[in-house]
Amino acid sequence: MPTWFDEGYPHIWLPYAQMKTTPPSLPVTSTRGTRIVLADSRELVDGMASWWTACHGYNHPHITAAITRQAELMPHVMFGGLAHEPALKLAKRLADILPGDLDHVFFSDSGSVAVEVALKMAMQYWLNKGVSTRRRFLSFKGAYHGDTTGAMAVSDPEEGMHALFKGILPEHHVIALPRDEASTAAFDSFLKMRAGEVAGIIIEPLVQGAGGMLFHTPEVLQHIRDAAHRYNLLLITDEIFTGFGRTGSMFACEAAGITPDIITLSKALTGGTLPLAATVARTHVFEAFLSGEDSSALMHGPTFMANALACAAANASLDIFELEPRLAQVAEISKQLTEELAPCRDLPGVKDVRVLGAIGVVEMKKIDDLNALKQRFVEKGVWLRPFGNIVYLTPAFTISEDDLETLTTAIYDVLRTHP
Numbered sequence: 330m331p332t333w334f335d336e337g338y339p340h341i342w343l344p345y346a347q348m349k350t351t352p353p354s355l356p357v358t359s360t361r362g363t364r365i366v367l368a369d370s371r372e373l374v375d376g377m378a379s380w381w382t383a384c385h386g387y388n389h390p391h392i393t394a395a396i397t398r399q400a401e402l403m404p405h406v407m408f409g410g411l412a413h414e415p416a417l418k419l420a421k422r423l424a425d426i427l428p429g430d431l432d433h434v435f436f437s438d439s440g441s442v443a444v445e446v447a448l449k450m451a452m453q454y455w456l457n458k459g460v461s462t463r464r465r466f467l468s469f470k471g472a473y474h475g476d477t478t479g480a481m482a483v484s485d486p487e488e489g490m491h492a493l494f495k496g497i498l499p500e501h502h503v504i505a506l507p508r509d510e511a512s513t514a515a516f517d518s519f520l521k522m523r524a525g526e527v528a529g530i531i532i533e534p535l536v537q538g539a540g541g542m543l544f545h546t547p548e549v550l551q552h553i554r555d556a557a558h559r560y561n562l563l564l565i566t567d568e569i570f571t572g573f574g575r576t577g578s579m580f581a582c583e584a585a586g587i588t589p590d591i592i593t594l595s596k597a598l599t600g601g602t603l604p605l606a607a608t609v610a611r612t613h614v615f616e617a618f619l620s621g622e623d624s625s626a627l628m629h630g631p632t633f634m635a636n637a638l639a640c641a642a643a644n645a646s647l648d649i650f651e652l653e654p655r656l657a658q659v660a661e662i663s664k665q666l667t668e669e670l671a672p673c674r675d676l677p678g679v680k681d682v683r684v685l686g687a688i689g690v691v692e693m694k695k696i697d698d699l700n701a702l703k704q705r706f707v708e709k710g711v712w713l714r715p716f717g718n719i720v721y722l723t724p725a726f727t728i729s730e731d732d733l734e735t736l737t738t739a740i741y742d743v744l745r746t747h748p
């Protein structure tokens with residue numbers, strides 16, 4: 330019997346793909362745990378957790394049950410003028426686990442939109458205070474904050490996927506992270522001169538993900554937090570990748586002991602099941618929107634805001650964080666990644682090997698043929714998606730020691746023989 334896959338994909342436009350030359354996507358029929366099942370019954374060990382979302386592995390029964398129950402009761406109602414328990418409960422729980430007074434939760438449906446909301450919030454914060462000069466954002470080289478145009482404008486314009494649109498997007502200031510003496514001096518003197526035109530600073534704390542899995546220390550974040558304080562700038566931390574345990578603590582900003590003014594969350598929020606995002610503000614930010622005037626309200630409201638199915642899934646995911654030892658598992662994964670990726674350091678063509686939390690990175694000097702490399706990994710029975718000059722692992726926190734070893738061994742073997 331022919332299947333849907335036999336026809337190819339004449340009607341589908343794939344992500345980040347040159348449709349003329351991209352190899353066909355792998356047909357997937359199901360998932361379970363840390364395995365992806367292909368139409369020909371092969372199983373791949375998953376090293377990506379589906380773009381960093383499936384932190385509990387696939388098909389966790391507690392999330393499946395919550396979604397099923399919610400689907401029978403009420404999949405969705407508009408959030409304008411109507412409220413429901415899954416959203417109220419989730420907002421309270423997020424406020425409880427986030428640091429400081431990050432207590433005011435605005436839901437949306439994707440990470441990029443959560444970033445748009447954060448930027449809009451920061452701009453309007455100043456307008457509501459009668460300050461019209463603070464119109465730009467400061468962001469960092471290597472940053473990735475999403476694919477919508479506002480988020481693109483604060484992402485790295487050279488390295489990122491958005492170099493093409495330079496000159497079309499709003500111009501913000503993208504400078505080097507203050508990570509050594511020279512870049513710290515440049516960061517400090519930039520603020521000394523230009524802080525008055527800056528609404529806020531946006532940063533992915535501890536790890537710049539899609540920009541190249543680049544790590545920085547908690548001290549870098551503390552320096553930025555202090556500077557934001559000194560110059561009265563809003564600090565936005567984009568924890569869409571790092572949130573929910575990925576770097577070893579529930580949120581990366583906890584590791585640096587900082588509280589941003591606004592935080593964005595998505596990716597692992599629903600345990601990899603449904604699209605949902607949140608922009609969470611501190612009380613002083615929220616209060617800047619309170620007045621007798623409708624015009625100082627935050628003018629945003631996605632159609633699927635606080636979708637009940639997604640909120641139920643997110644609540645179930647937070648239950649699991651309470652019931653199962655996720656952060657301890659991340660610590661174990663971190664140890665195993667450190668040990669098992671270390672030998673890659675001695676391979677020709679390898680520039681750096683680094684591990685933070687459940688993120689393992691092998692940085693190559695260059696990768697000539699990404700598609701060929703991806704193909705080699707599939708032949709080894711693993712699912713990885715190297716990009717740029719980076720081969721990396723972001724497995725589910727539930728991955729077994731054996732499955733993780735399969736992933737690290739595949740990386741070593743493939744890179745050893747890959748020209």
Ligand SMILES: *Cc1c(COP(=O)(O)O)cnc(C)c1O
Binds near residue numbers: 442
């Ligand atoms: C993935 C990601 C985004 C964008 O999220 P989408 O859901 O893909 O729109 C933004 N910021 C960071 C740090 C991300 O990793």
